[in-house]
Amino acid sequence: MREILSNLLWIGNTRDSHDVKNVLHLGIAAVIDLALEEPPVRLTREIIYCRLPLIDGAENQPVVLATAVETVARLIQEEVPTLVACSAGMSRSPAIVAAALSLIRGTDFETEFKQLAVNHPSDVAPGLWNELQELLKEV
Template structure:
């Protein structure tokens, strides 16, 4: 058994996880079994035993993968001694452990995967890794977090009304001798609308995106207001998504997460 977090988290293959004496002597109190091709192991009744039958490759249900990541992340946060097992302990177990660590520690999947790989052999299936990338938010190296976007328009009031239909609440501001503009803050992210000078071309190639609770209702509201719908709501692996166009011809991506 490979130690990932001392006295708290281990990875085991199909043979190791069936050696109950060794598993229990490690202090394990929870087992997460990921191997669809292996027969389930019967553990003592006081051991938490969860089985998530996963393919070693692409084609897994993303909701099931997310459930494994969330469950393991909760065990890690609760410091419950846990062993994660699959057939060879080289693909599914390391991949899901890395994804859970990335979620708990706020690190990139690449960083946690390399850390897990340092503990022993790893050969992650490209298909499985591709699915995990969809579920683990990309995090830039270091403590970098975007917090401001500024959009410019020749018709600021019209642009403001458009974004109000998405649920944003605007405040008029002016900093020193600068121009009057609109500002809204969602958590710690700031979006500002500034007036454009006539000599400034409006960059319609800029795209912005928002997460919403009800994409379908929002799109219908925008349609009634005469807003161009670039793409109707469509199911994607990450949720329901539509694309509309703001008054300055920017594409606005609306997503209702899974």
């Protein structure tokens, strides 16, 4: 798990999201689970849990994709400590976080993603990338 915004935003993988003890230790109040192929996370009742299943490619449901980006953006704006996780933490989660930051800051999605990817492995499927580009043009 890596911290993106101090005490506010983390990107992680399935193992990170299932580590309830560490999630609680870090003060994370919301978990956004993007991994369609993974089992749902079992968290304590006080943690916000949003399962927004995305595939690592094209053909995501537009409403689910938009909800993921808008939810992460809203949680950041409201300063809710949030973990965004997918299977490996290298594609869907950094892409959704970059899109949310782009939306909040009014910056370029690609620039936000490149900043997140510095010194961290990342590999966003072209279909997901294109879907997010199109989504951000509409908002």
